[in-house]
Amino acid sequence: MVNKTQIRIALRNCGLINPERIEEYISEKGYMALGKVLTEMSQEEAVNIIIDSGLRGRGGAGFPTGIKWDYARKSVSDQKYVVCNADEGDPGAFMDRSILEGDPHSVLEAMAICGYCIGADKGLVYIRAEYPLAIERLNIAITQAREFGLLGDDIMGSGFSFDIEIRYGAGAFVCGEETALIHSMEGERGEPSLKPPFPAESGYLGKPTNVNNVETLANIPVIYLKGADWFSGIGTEKSKGTKVFALAGKVNNVGLIEVPMGTTLREVIYEIGGGIREGKKFKAVQTGGPSGGCLTEKHLDTPIDYDNLIANGSMMGSGGMIVMDEDNCMVSIAKFYLDFTVEESCGKCAPCRIGNKRLNELLGRICEGKGTEADLDRLRNLGEVIKDTSLCGLGQSSPNPVLSTLDNFYDEYISHVRDKKCPSGVCKDLMEYFIIEENCVGCTACARACPVGAITGERKEPHLINPEICIMCGACMEKCKFDAVILK
């Protein structure tokens, strides 16, 4: 996908160099940033460049990376750690995997730079065990970097030593939260803990630890080569640089895109994404995975950055962007995300453990046609309480899919609870089998197949299904050779 609105910073080398050959990375100015930092800058100067660039964490919350580094730098300790968070568990996002598979050295180089800045000599990559190719390439990259003296003792004769080890995540979405990730590396259950103390003071094994996401790290080397001013010249006032999105769902062009912050959803969906598949109508776009919300047509011209997304009830998250068309039911989408959150909640704090379960049950009732209008108020109240009172980012953002669909698609909820109808024809319990008169030839096949005798009609005359008797087994639809039986 080549388009003038895209700028490749984090993905600059992906697909262009052979990720298994360090020489190719070096020929693209690889490890030059590390050399520059080690030979020309003090720790403080190096950190200030990242602060000036305005880079914010790409993992979801958008905390300023330079500030995070500065906290870790100022912590006093004999041992510090740099951790790369590659535990990409967000359904619908795969940019971290692509960076690690396509350009692993950029992440290693950034970790070494971070190590120098904060005074750490050990780096850990916490990566999902489900990404075998990324793990293989990362291992090759680490071995090659050691052979070239770019990792290990006394890098480039500077006296600075840094080495990197890989840890495999065991599959828990909550481990994307930095304190949970650290507990998981320590061999504990991946449950988050209250901050402060922040990992910058007390992290892995109680030592100061700096945790950054893969995409954040991939931005680092270029910032040193091209300068903080260059980087902060891209993007919006408070969100600098670019963001990688995983565009998926009902658009013509799916895949990874990298656009400057401040690009509008319309540009992303219609220009880069090539519009909605099969000429259908755009309905919503879900950003930020299970933590994000659904934005609708009225948000199409909103520039995408951290603050605008939060103001509209969604969030950047890790950058999944799922486009939905008129055939998708927003209530069932909200339930889909809640199913995931309920499954992945670690269970430590009550609002998230119990609250999300209750939210999910309410949504389930609505999808089954047993909901009432009072349930809609309960959904909103409960959602807001969970948001306000949960311990970590997972619980604080998990009601977003529900609250944002309530805000933007209230009419669909009303159809479900008042009219007991699913306008998009997704919620099976709210649908009925129906015979299209024009297609029915009166062959009686359906009536003979019906186990409860719900279908009546004379031979060679259109038949009729009595919804009061129908048990929704679908036998009639299977038997009909004329496509006369439909669900609606």
Add this chain to the structure above:
Amino acid sequence: MGKTEEILNQFHQVSRDVLIPMLQAVQDECGYLSEEAIEKIGSHLSLPASKIYGLATFYNQFRFAPTGKFHIQVCNGSACHLDHSISILKELFKHLGIRDGETTRDGMFSLEVLACIGACGQSPVIAINGVYYPKVKAGMIKDILEITKLKSS
């Protein structure tokens, strides 16, 4: 010396932070975590088995029963969900006669639903023993299973 002991002896460190890598290594080798293996890891690290279960059941990766010869993973991430991964799953239920998390009686197939396998551009996706099948349709399931069965003979 059993397989589990051999794996445990490869770890030089004996501390809590190697517990997850140990469990992963044992599962890689044996396919799942047996009661016996957990007991052994426990005595190796001086941890009660209950603590190890407490940890292992927290993570999705660990299994306590062997998988089939062919382990089928169905992705139900957002993109696959929108592309009707549920109909693929139902088709698998029908042909295999098992639900997710179960193994067929002949030990041939086991079924697992995953939150996302990171191949959203190819949705809907299933993976059999780590090999991805992109853009699957419910109608293709029967053939895929037939071909997979042929591979085993």
